[in-house]
Amino acid sequence: MIGAGGVAVRHAQTLREFADAAVVAVADPDAGRAAELADACDARSYSDPAKMLNEQSPDAVYICVPPFAHGAPELACIASGIPFFVEKPLSVELAIAEQIATAVLEADLITATGYHWRYFDTVTEAAQLLAERPPRVVIGSWLDKVPPPPWWVRRDRSGGQVVEQLTHVLDLLRVLVGEVEVVHAFGHHLSRPDHPDSDIDDVTVATLQMAGGVLGALTASSLLSHKYRAGLEVIADGLALQLTETELTIAREGPPTTRSPANDAKFAVDRAFIDAVLGRGDDVRAPYPEALRTHRLGLAIAESAATGQAVYLSGSGPAGADPAFETLS
Ligand SMILES: NC(=O)c1ccc[n+]([C@@H]2O[C@H](COP(=O)([O-])OP(=O)(O)OC[C@H]3O[C@@H](n4cnc5c(N)ncnc54)[C@H](O)[C@@H]3O)[C@@H](O)[C@H]2O)c1
Structure with a gap:
């Protein structure tokens, strides 16, 4: 989990309901927030997302950062071939979202977004x-x-x-x-x-x-x-x-x-992403x-x-x- 604010807590709660997924690490420059969410998930906390990705090599990442903070988290996931779910909006500046989309297509990476x-x-x-x-x-x-x-x-x-x-x-x-x-x-x-x-x-x-x-x-x-x-x-x-x-x-x-x-769309959007990552489904509606x-x-x-x-x-x-x-x- 990159970002440990309000929406990250919501996704983590949903993921805890899944028997086939677990939050293993949480990174947020606000170390207190990272630690609080990590404790709730029995996960490790980091203040540096790049360090977390290096040490944990997760199967998938949730990017739940504010609009201005997009760019580095997505590009780091793409560079390591890690599927990611990212919250809306995709960015403040169009150029960074265009760069990420192009890189996602080139890498043929599984992605999902918060348009639940x-x-x-x-x-x-x-x-x-x-x-x-x-x-x-x-x-x-x-x-x-x-x-x-x-x-x-x-x-x-x-x-x-x-x-x-x-x-x-x-x-x-x-x-x-x-x-x-x-x-x-x-x-x-x-x-x-x-x-x-x-x-x-x-x-x-x-x-x-x-x-x-x-x-x-x-x-x-x-x-x-x-x-x-x-x-x-x-x-x-x-x-x-x-x-x-x-x-x-x-x-x-x-x-x-x-x-x-x-139905519960907030549950469904997470379920569809995890299923896609596990190779069990093809219902990501807004990659x-x-x-x-x-x-x-x-x-x-x-x-x-x-x-x-x-x-x-x-x-x-x-x-x-x-x-x-x-x-x-
Ligand atoms: N889809 C939905 O229904 C829904 C609902 C709520 C929020 N959101 C979206 O989720 C995003 C986050 O919203 P929020 O309410 O959780 O905000 P928030 O401010 O509560 O949390 C954001 C967290 O990201 C952290 N952060 C900032 N820069 C970071 C970085 N570079 N790396 C890692 N973490 C960083 C902050 O310290 C903060 O803890 C927003 O874009 C918002 O629109 C979507």
Whole structure:
């Protein structure tokens, strides 16, 4: 385990439920955090991830570091041929994620990413419904509080709310609706007494044009005291779907129906990675190069909000794609 913060603790708890996997070592520059999680897992603790990899030669690694700390952990795993699971977002800067994706493809390495929403059975059901009635317009949102880690409110540390948080919704949008061709976003920041260090936009809106003429609108805000809404609505001819982590609402003829997922997606995403590493399964739904496409979209929205200019993805622009956001072949 590289990184021993909130999400590492969650993955370690899940892994402890597996009879065929064990956390053998935890590395975090915060030695206290590394030791605490290592003790809970009966594992060895390190403050230097490189030293841990050298000494332990693990079968697989979980990389659970903040957005700004990506790069060295992934490249060290690739150099040693160690499969890795990495949390979203993949980076703050696009270049490092592109470098990692290229190296992963060259090494033909098993990877997985923290886009666990793909495993909800409600998402599978939504995809089946949309196969019959193609989407025409989507509305995505993440309206929430500022999460506890101090790095979250710093643009150069987290990438901002769209890159860091709305990314789950962007990934769902790609799975259910398709690729985005053009984004035009606006963001705004006001100084906040409760977060004096913050330099990220606390409100963002974006319009999207997608393949096949599908349109979209996104809103993100971190101004609230609790998670008010985080999810995606998809409208097709005679069909409206609303998906969150906790519910799928289907509105067709007659009264709408709502149900909760029947499975635990956070469990499933870890199980699929471990199965792939053990050679027993092929259900990793967002390996690194696939997750990079979602990450590019988040960074494109952030770029558009910063410049006020539309950003073209996937070669869709008048002069082709912005080279920074061209799709990985
Ligand atoms: N998929 C999900 O549902 C989900 C949920 C929560 C967090 N996350 C993601 O996981 C990442 C971490 O979030 P968190 O809440 O655990 O943050 P956190 O701040 O609680 O923990 C991050 C840990 O990484 C350590 N760290 C920093 N640089 C490091 C380095 N170079 N090598 C090793 N460790 C390093 C820090 O000391 C800290 O202990 C974020 O990108 C976040 O978006 C994903």
